[in-house]
Amino acid sequence: MKRLNKIFIAFLFALLPMMAMAQIDGEVIKPRPGKFLLQNATVVTITKGVLNNTSVLVEDGKIKEVGTNISADGAEVIDCSGKFIYPGMIDGGTKLGLVEVSSVQETVDYAEIGNFSPNMQALTAVNPNSVAIPVTRVSGVTTVLTYPSGGLFPGTAALINLNGYTPDQMYAGFKGIVMNFPSSGRRGRYDRRSDEDIKKANEKALKEANELWDKAKSYGALTEDGAELDYYPEMAQLAKATTGELPLLIEVNTAADIQAAIKWVEGKGAKVIFTGVSEGWRVADEIAKAGIPVVTGPIQALPTRESDRYDTPYANAGKMAKAGVKVAIRTDGQENVRNLPFFAAFAAAYGMGKEEAWKAVTINPAEIFGLGDQYGSVEAGKIANLIVADGDPFETKTNIMHVFIEGYRMPLSNRQIRLYQEFLERSPGLKVN
Amino acid sequence: MKKPLLYAGVFCIMVSGLFSYTSAQAQSDPTGKKPITDTYAITNATVFTSPGQAGVKATVLIKDGLIQGVGSNLTLPKETKTIAGDSLFIYPGFIAGASDVGITRPKDPDRPDDFVSSNPPDEIAGITPWRSAVDQFSIKDSKVDDLRKVGFTVAQITPDGGMIAGKTAIILLGSENSTNLLKENTALAANFRGSRGMYPGTAVGVMAKFREVYDNTKLTSERSQKYSTVAGLKRPEITPTYSAMQEVTSGQIPVMFTTSSELEIRRAINLQKEKGFKLVLTGLEEYEGVLDVIKASGAAVLVKLEIPDDKAIKAMKDDASEEVKALNARVKKAYDDAIAQASKLEEAGIPFAFSTVGVKSGDIMKALQKMIENSLSEEAALAALTTNPASILGLSKVAGSIEKGKMANLILSTDSLFAEDSQIKHVVVDGIIFDYETKPKKKASTGGNSDGSVKIDGNWEYTSESPAGSGTGVLAIQKDGTSYTGTITYDDPSGSGKATAPISNVVLDGSSLSFSFTVTANGMEILVNVTGEVSEGSYDATMSVGEFGSFPFNGTLTPTLIANK
Amino acid sequence: MKKVNYFLAALLGLSIQFASAQVKKGSVLIKNATVLTVTEGTLENSDVLVQDGIIKKVGHNLNAPNGVTTIDATGKYLMPGIIDAHSHLGLDVVNEATSPIVAEVRMKDVVNPYEVGIYRALAGGVTISHAMHGSANVIGGQNATLKHRWGSTDPADIIMQEAPRTIKFALGENPTRVHGRGNGIQPRTRMGVEAILRNGFNEAIQYKKAWTEYNAASSQKGSTAMAPVHNERLQILSDILDGKIIIHCHSYRADEIYMLINVARDFGITKLVFQHTNEGFKVAPEIAEYTMGASVFADWWAYKFEVYYSTAYNAAILTENGAITSINSDDAELIRHLYHEAAKTQRYGGMTDEQALSMITINPAKQLGIADKVGSIEEGKQGDLVIFEGHPLSSYAVPQMTFVDGVKYFDIKEDADDQRMKVSPTEMVEPVMVYGGHDSRCMQDTEHLFETTESLFLLNQ
Known part of the structure; x- marks a missing residue:
């Protein structure tokens, strides 16, 4: 049991970004619109090459700006250093x-x-x-x-x-x-x-x-x-x-x-x-x-x-x-x-x-x-369908950290994840007769 | 088109072999059909007494259904009717190691009210070892003469049925007034076909069920033995299945497994090794890869007397792409290998005979010629048709070669038997001479209409094969002016018994016949299209069932109706 | 006495194995690979020597003995041959669907070594598959464990003769649909499924007792005992009770899994593996405690109602709860990339490389009872190996060569495109199959039991 707990904690940590967005004890996190600044990422634009240390501003459902010196004014800043931004x-x-x-x-x-x-x-x-x-x-x-x-x-x-x-x-x-x-x-x-x-x-x-x-x-x-x-x-x-x-x-x-x-x-x-x-x-x-x-x-x-x-x-x-x-x-x-x-x-x-x-x-x-x-690409003026990942999203090891659809920040939860959260360490556990 | 020789030109007989003159008792015959003698001599013919023997000029004397002598200086009795054989070649009559000639599948019994598909009665599940091919056989079936026409004089007939169909029997393709029976209960016919919608439904279930039946037969024998010698014991339960299986478990008769493919051959041999019964493999179509396994098993081998159709080969085009050419080359190789298989058996030193189950008699000579073209020696081919089956069937003393004292079963041909233009003029079975036209072949007219079109109206009994099992029914076609209408009965897919549907789109184009009908299963309608060729009262067709695919569909125009017309 | 012995032998299931005359064994030295041993960590730049089918040595700077081919795997990954604990490849018949219990049927009887799917599995690094009976029966037939010795024509040569016996069970929708709703006999409900199991095992106990008594009596002089009826079906159930056969049970819902655990415990059965087990995560502690674990899909769900409440995190939850967990295919397509299916457990539950690889190697080996012979790269084990370009858990991984018993059966560079062993001499045009979705065969050969084409296509898992 002890070992399991330890693993569980290690796990929670690894899954923190996901957990943060997930449903916790009855609180429902909904898709949320807003002005978001995704800061200092490696942006894989698809059409305009790969841009290092670049930020993407999302506003009114659109990609407002892609650049290096974007004002964070009024925007919720999401630090994306070491992360990658791709089009959805x-x-x-x-x-x-x-x-x-x-x-x-x-x-x-x-x-x-x-x-x-x-x-x-x-x-x-x-x-x-x-x-x-x-x-x-x-x-x-x-x-x-x-x-x-x-x-x-x-x-x-x-x-x-x-x-x-x-x-x-x-x-x-x-x-x-x-x-x-x-x-x-x-x-x-x-x-x-x-x-x-x-x-x-x-x-x-x-x-x-x-x-x-x-x-x-x-x-x-x-x-x-x-x-x-x-x-x-x-x-x-x-x-x-x-x-x-x-x-x-x-x-x-x-x-x-x-x-x-x-x-x-x-x-x-x-x-x-x-x-x-x-x-x-x-x-x-x-x-x-x-x-x-x-x-x-x-x-x-x-x-x-x-x-x-x-x-x-x-x-x-x-x-x-x-x-x-x-x-x-x-x-x-x-x-x-x-x-x-x-x-x-x-x-x-x-x-x-x-x-x-x-x-x-x-x-x-x-x-x-x-x-x-x-x-289809990360370009100013396009609809803000974006993903932020800690690696190549084609790899299974990569975690998808954020998903934006038409400028909405999507909760990274679903029934399969909620079942995981509930059953990873079930309580009561094994009932020994 | 054939008639007993002595009455040639007097009686034009539609049905073969009407004459019985084996009766020892003299009697009058107001019909005038009785022959005046049963002693014949075919003089100065080229005689091939057995496989491997060169032809020698000799006279063959026949009396009492037996060969009384072969030689050049025979003394012919006074009552001898002489046939000039100067231009004829004489061979021993063919023996079919297995055949469905004259066999009609018995009607399936009705399912009892308390039928449970997981535990059906043996008879319904296709386990009928007590059945005998004799009971399913009719010498009057037109297929008997079809097979005799190509030289067959003796056949081991196999009952039609499920996984354990019943006992085979050896019959002569002889007189209509004789039982023609040489030997009953010669082998147990078995196959890997499951029953439709009940246990055992597939090959894997059949194998398990076979083992169970086999083991319990042995146990039942032991119990019966004990019961007859010790008092005070509970009565052992003896079922028809166990009773009829005992000849197999005691080693008296072999199991004759229909095994068309290499994997089926291996399966039958595995069962043989496990249980220790005697084995005959029959209906072999694909076997080149398992020759060593067959040889080691000691099983007797009956190859299906058929070669694959060459439609695929003929359809190949020279201007195909490289990719298609490579694929075609593989099909060609598969075809070439298939037609050379029989020669590989010979090479491996495995004596074999033939099965004609599911084979069209009209194609047999061509198949033999094709095998010989592809390295099978004429000697081995003849052995596979005469001495080998005689030995496999335990008839070596009475049949398989032309020797004094053997049955008078002979083929009289116009040329060396397997030569392309050779034609069979007479076939002698059991001393009776059957006479065949040797004129240039013309399109068979049996069952034809006066306008030359093929006759299709009447009742056709058909069988169909599908992954769900085999089905049977009656296809009734009526002529309606210039078009056709009719009905078809089929196994009701949503329960037991038969269902009937009208047929539509009946199209007869030359000898090709197609029609459609709709099967209703639980509210769903499935369109079934049947297309195929009609030839001499048989219908060789393919049935396509919606998206489920295409399956064989074979019909036979019921003989009684031919007689009525 | 001889006869009695014969029957004893038959009854004990000691049916004589007509095995293979000669199974090919090979020798090969693979050098400078990143060796993923699975059980003993990752060895950089290491060599593996296989001799006569057996891994002789794992180490550095190994030399090839005379006549042994050396393969330079610099920059490549070497892992144990992948094992699929649930497959229907290489079988002519999958379902004898006609009775709720068909324990007597043997998939070994209908193994088909010609199926090109076997080669395609090799091309995905799979060296062993568990060729299972279908899921139409509460107690299905006995399965066969296959080694993918492609090119063999004798079915016995691709059967892993040294593998222990296993048998298929199935719970839930499939057996209740086939028998209850299809044929109007029990079971129609999950209650009925339990009853079929308990009835079967209790009858098997009586059966065994009858034979034990008979055998004891008949060894007495002048015995008048009469042999009972032979019933292979009950004999096999009796063998299960005696621990001679491992159960592999098709199951989805937590309640039915729990039910079988209870039945097994009541009858003292411990050799039990759950298959599919989509809701296994809900009873992971029980599976871990009482069984040999679960063999699951990486992410399949929602194709039928009983898998609607699934999660792709199933394998991770089971693993973290201590259940032996494997990832399987049940599918001729999926079996081609089980390495990728295993990798999905890294996205869904953050499994380590070793945990993920275990799910397609040593864990299925344990569940099939062959972990002492295969499932990892260890000296003394059978030389079933795969060389990958790229780490096998990368989505870009490409298998390069696959070895079974040290014999190379797949080589991406050398193999001909057309791998068919058999070609029909009469087929004009090779059929072009346009596959829609999965090609699962769990319910193959049950076609005739269903009324419509559609229900047939939907009942695939």
Whole structure:
């Protein structure tokens, strides 16, 4: 017991920064806005290099200033000497907030009935109180794209910040229509369709996609000309992709499908983003040539083919980046979006390099989602999504000391941490009969 | 297309071997079908008496179903009917080490009201060692003649069923009026297939259950022994399973395990070593890597008489990328290795025979030729079809070669047997001569319609295989003008018994038939598509079940309906 | 008498092992590595000599005996082969899901050495995995401990024959769903799960008694005793009661963990390891006191209701409370980076390097009963080793070479991309699998028990 106490105290000390922000005996620490001066840090701006002994001033939700001689006037000063400031990480594809417990159907809100439902709004179903959200943000992920799935056009994805009490407060300014490009691949070990069946299903789906697209295009054109068409919310929504008003997020994975998708989007006039792209490395040059940006992941995944080298999923993002594709990384996660920094580290270690991997979770997704002027780097004028860490946030040993989202200082606690605090030394302990 | 020789041109017989003249008693025959003699001589043919023997010009004399003599100076009895054999080649009739010829799977018994899936009755769980292939066999099944047509005269028939399906039997592919039975209860047919939705449901459960059945059979024997010699003992519980298993545990008959892959072969051999029973491995498809293990086990080997299809090989394109070429090369190598496997058995000195279970008779000769092209010697091929199975089945004294005193089981071909253009003109079984067309092959017309299209209307009995187990049912197709409608019965996935669904999208294109139906399981509807080829009343198809994948689906047009038409 | 002996042997579970003729043993000298011994600290610039599969010497300036290859590992890290205490790799069948107790089934019967996942695990430094029966039954089948001797075609050659017997148990949602809700038999509740366990063990006691009495009687001259029915299932349960088999129990909720501890204590069972154990942290003192610890996920949670109240700090809490704790994969993907999973305990609970590494080496070795043979770099242990570029607990670590028994089975620089041992001669196009999420197989082979595709995909853990 004594030893345990000693360890516990040593632990408390190590975890002090975290504990300081955590809930203690009923006191609830809430996200708090304010003027904060993060002083004397090493600032990893992503876009403007690494700045030593630099401070960052946060005010009105924005990064007010990045520099060496910033007045602390009226600001809460946080000493960051020896620490690192990074932009908050952006996960380019998740179901965060749309599901609480995967096997409990009643909590699963990402898959609506119907093959053609682009009018389903992910943002509507985001649960701001999902237990997974605070679990995610303590890892330094501040912004995620959350998207619906299932069917050909499952709905409209939305980018959200991981702070806020309503979906609108969380909304980060990007929406895109999701399309599952007809797949010639298998969905897993249970999918034992024959080659012919897959091919047939694929052709049928592609035909359907074309028909829907053409209809939506006509719908958009006629409406634009002032036609009063019947209420048709699905067409009205997809029409926005045909006019380029909303980007089209095309989920596509096998090499053959990627090639087909590149051909498919040609001349369609849509703003296209490819997502998934597991076999992007096989056709990286073609993706680069088409100029289509990519959100890829999960990085920690199995190779798509038995004959593939074991590390192809780790190396995929790097290979595409090297070929000139603009690459963002996603976890494709729900409850474990917190692993985004580790996915990025794997991509970095298997060929992408740290610098490019950082871009893939910050400025690249920001730019891909058309928000490069607001997110993705530590620059004056941008939204204050920041993390302060005592080392490289991609390393598990590193502690994330502070997280700011839209200028709010976030409590670094969540249910998992509170359970730790309660049970590390349970009382009563072992009851001996 | 075949008819007993003596009545050629008189009776065009649809069904094979209608004649029984083994009766010793003379009697009248108002049908006129009775042959006038059962003594034949095939004169001056090229005779290959057994594997490895060169062909010699000789006459073969047959009487009472036996070979009475082979030679050039035979004295022929007066009642001899002579057949000029000058242009013919004579070989010993083939013997199938295992076959499903003429076998119809018995209906599964209904589940009792108190059925508990974790402890089902043996009969429902596929443990039916008391069943005999004889009870599932019909000589009138059209497949009997299909197999005889390629030279088979004797087969060890295996019952269709679960993990312990029952006892095999050795039969002649002979007269319709004979039982054709040579030997009953020759082996216990077993496999690693679990039962659908009950214990044991998987290979791992099957192995455990097999051990349990085996051990308790031995214990039951001991108890019975004691009970019969000592008074005052509690009556031992004797079940049909234990009774029927005793021939195995006492070493009287072997267990014939269906083992298609190397891992299954190893599993069967491990069980053999553990329990000490005699083992026959049957249905081998992939075995090159375990030749030493097989040899060391001393198990008899029955290779599946089939070669892998070459669709994948044919689909390869020359302009493929380097990556694809490398992958193709591996598929090609796998294919080449697969067709050369039989020669590796020969090289390893393992005598083997063949199983025709699940094999289409029409493909057999091609498979043999392919094996011979790939280093299997003709001698070994012939041995695998004659002397080896005779030895494995304990028939060496009566069959397997052309010798005086052996059964008159012969193949009469137009050329050296395995030559590409060689055709089988007559097959002699048990002294009865079956006659086959040797004209240039034309598309089989059995079951065809007058307009040349394939006939599909009627009742098809089908079996389907899936990871959940095998299913059976009836596919009933009716012709409706130029289109087809029908229904299908299948194992109800949400309970016991059968469910029925209408079929739709029935498309017949040449000989390829496809249709769909919907399975309803607990409110969820799963679309099932079936596509395949119809040939001579059999339907070899693939069934795709939603996202679960594709599985084999095989149907047979029920013979009774053929007769009705 | 001979017959009786035969049955005694069978009943005692002494089924004859038809083991492997020849398991490859290798020799290698790895020089100038940072050696993470796990049990004896970190040795800078040190050499490790493996001869005939066994670590002969750990030290400085070692010379390679004649014919032994030397590998220069300057600047690299050397750690013991990683051990995964929960895996389903290399198995043709995972679940015999048809009865609440299937103790008689043996995963050793269905080991498949051809699965490419074994190579992929080696590429992540994993040399030993615990190939477990699935979690559909309260008492599942007997597991197999595998050594990843990739390239072996005989299943016996990848089975670690010297490892003790282990068996799978499972509590909570999976068995109650499969049997209670799926098949309408007990258990449908956690009450039923306990009853199945107690019934089973009590029946096993009666069974053993019947045989003991019979054996005693039949050794008397002129005995008229009749042998009882042989029941392998009860025999195995009896072996568990006799301490011959280690239980590895799939469990999530604290209450069910506590229940099994009580059952075990009532029946005098001490060889008990909890698997998954997501709420183990709530009963960490009890796990520490009465069991061989817990084998957990680093951070998986919320995929089903019974893991909703989880914490990634679970491993740290268990460790700090003195429970032997390991990190496992239960997954063909996760097994490829267990070193990284272990590293997560440094973020979630501040584990030291040694504590974190122990969770994938010596601790799982203890839980599998093989800690005297593997799990650390010590002279006399088996030569299962991994060379890393970068510290294995760094997120940037890349395994370079993996050795089992001193034989190199993975080399990042030399290995061919296509590692398949078997290729279908008839498959036109190699299937392209687009994996969504985890590839866990705990519930594999129970497909037919569920009605819809969806429930099947969701029931993976």
